[in-house]
Amino acid sequence: MATKTNRYRYEPDFAVPPGATLQETIDQLGIDQRELAERTGLTAKTLNLIINGKAPLTQQTSMLLERVTNVPARIWNNLEAEYREQLARLEAREELAKDIQWLKQVPTKDLIERGFLEETKDKVVLLEQTLSFFRVASVAAWKDGWCEGQFSFKKSSDASCLDCRLATWLRIAEKKAESIEVAAFSKQRFAKAVREARSLTTSSPAEFVPQLVKLFADSGVALCLVPEIKGGKINGAARWISPSKAMIAVNLRGKMNDIFWFTLFHEAGHILNDSKKQTYVDVGYSDDPREESANRFARETLIPKAYEAELSNTKSRVAVLRLADEIGIAPGILVGRLQYERILKFSQLNPLKQRFEWSNGG
Structure with a gap:
């Protein structure tokens, strides 16, 4: 959870010109505007405009007032600056109200x-x-920032920009990534980290999350596991925070282990193989060749092509457990692949899948 800063204190809906303080000051000194004009060398009209907030109190005027009122010039300057800032805030508030x-x-x-x-x-x-x-x-x-083509969608609809809920989830991930210290990105080190990460698929989140975060950080990638935003159907995202720091974000939406690991390696594929200028958002099916390439990378990372010939004959619980052990992955991941390939029905062998229970945001 983010730390509250109390930045947004109460702001008055009016602005008090420094002239109001000036009028109070000369009243206390027993001087009227005409006499003040004579003492400062300013015209009575100019002083009247300053007192009513119609003309700025310049730095030159503040020094003249300092000599007459014994109020330091910096105080008059500060009052003027605060007045102008408040006027600007009131104008900005009117503009914001339109949206x-x-x-x-x-x-x-x-x-x-x-x-x-x-x-x-x-x-x-x-x-x-x-x-x-x-x-x-x-x-x-x-x-302009969220809808102008910087996103590559793995999506189920022809959306031109991110839904606000998805954008919110992605921004939370970015903020989390910004706080994670990582080494300068190395494609070679990250490719090695991805290969090593596959061996963690048989572990529980409590075991693999800290190892994954460190493994990726050491190669320049901030891994962020972010709780879902209600209604924001997003699996994961990948983007570059800077030229030397990448981010992979995975949605913690009560994921089964096969979906979690496929999403993770899908996003890793984008970091390893695609442009640094895009943000890649996974919200479903897409015919974008970059998304299909990332899918293929995830499939082949989890189940290398050398084992694909064995998939069609892997239909029983015993066969799944044997092949998963041989590959070195969790059985549920293999079940998910077999269901996707229609070798198994979606109702078959689901007890071999593991539903991750997340706590404290991962």
């Missing part, structure tokens, strides 16, 4: 529960927090 409806697409409740957003009844403040979470300045920038 409030977009929040309905974002799972803000989930983000609040996970500690990424602070609970508030102010929708504009909530929108500001949400944009900061995505590290963009506006909804328009969000659409």
